[in-house]
Amino acid sequence: MRNGSLPRTWQVSGPQCGDNPQFQVQEYNRDLYIFRESGCANYEKPFLYLLFGKEKAFLLDTGAGKTEVARTVRSQIHEWLGRNNRESIPLIVAHTHAHNDHISGDAQLKALPHTTVVEPKTSAVQAFFGFRNWPAEVVTYDLGSRVLDMIPIPGHEASSIAIYDRQTGILFTGDSLYPGRLYVEDPSAFALSIQRLVDFSQGKIVTHLLGNHIEQTRTAYLDYPMGTIYQPDEHELQLGRAHLLELNDALRRMNGKVVRMAFRDFTIWPE
Ligand SMILES: [Zn+2]
Ligand SMILES: [Zn+2]
Numbered sequence: 001m002r003n004g005s006l007p008r009t010w011q012v013s014g015p016q017c018g019d020n021p022q023f024q025v026q027e028y029n030r031d032l033y034i035f036r037e038s039g040c041a042n043y044e045k046p047f048l049y050l051l052f053g054k055e056k057a058f059l060l061d062t063g064a065g066k067t068e069v070a071r072t073v074r075s076q077i078h079e080w081l082g083r084n085n086r087e088s089i090p091l092i093v094a095h096t097h098a099h100n101d102h103i104s105g106d107a108q109l110k111a112l113p114h115t116t117v118v119e120p121k122t123s124a125v126q127a128f129f130g131f132r133n134w135p136a137e138v139v140t141y142d143l144g145s146r147v148l149d150m151i152p153i154p155g156h157e158a159s160s161i162a163i164y165d166r167q168t169g170i171l172f173t174g175d176s177l178y179p180g181r182l183y184v185e186d187p188s189a190f191a192l193s194i195q196r197l198v199d200f201s202q203g204k205i206v207t208h209l210l211g212n213h214i215e216q217t218r219t220a221y222l223d224y225p226m227g228t229i230y231q232p233d234e235h236e237l238q239l240g241r242a243h244l245l246e247l248n249d250a251l252r253r254m255n256g257k258v259v260r261m262a263f264r265d266f267t268i269w270p271e
Helices: 068-084 108-111 121-131 189-203 241-254
Strands: 023-029 033-035 048-053 057-060 091-094 115-117 140-144 145-154 160-163 171-172 179-185 206-210 268-271
Touching: 023 068, 033 068, 048 068, 048 206, 057 068, 068 108, 091 108, 108 115, 121 268, 145 189, 160 189, 171 189, 206 241, 241 268
Parallel strands: 057 091, 091 115, 171 206, 179 268
Antiparallel strands: 023 033, 033 048, 048 057, 140 145, 145 160, 160 171
């Protein structure tokens, strides 16, 4: 298992918005980069992930609002190419799900050379990754000596997927599990998806669960109000598999009737 580093705290945007950068770039390791969008660019402050295999680079999500995301991604790829004595590498752009705060940079990315953007639609995701039995089936996608497991988890949104990176043991959970408000669009699909994610991860090394947002404070059970830009005491990004078990246990107890319920590190929030 290849490890890496996460910051103790992410840079915060504010209290005043000046000329701070649109993205904080965290090198988890030499082949995985985390971009955190600034609250000054968009209050959603989403996280984006850039993974490198031997044959392909893979960008998960393109952010919220208007930013220069393509420039940020391109300069990181450029740096990687230089370090690896390579001329170019194809870039695949996919999404945790289709909500606006994770696809806003798609048009910019499409304009980059050697780049394929998977349309944020269930049918396009199925076709690109080769799902034939959605959502029950887990398929693999190989970046070149780096295999990703793609796990359909509809419920927060119909095209939601989780991704397990076998190289680092990270499980990317999108908006379906992160330290914040877990908005549930389709309760029964969501409960089934979380159960499948538990089953999938059973017996596997899961180093971190990395989601798309932080809305929780460092105070147990307390989240920031919706739309907060400046979060000086925010919860850390990473969760563990225990949080997944806690979420699954709660959904099972709710037995089909999903209600709003706060937990130490997240809140279940039916829409
Ligand atoms: Zn979402
Ligand atoms: Zn989101």
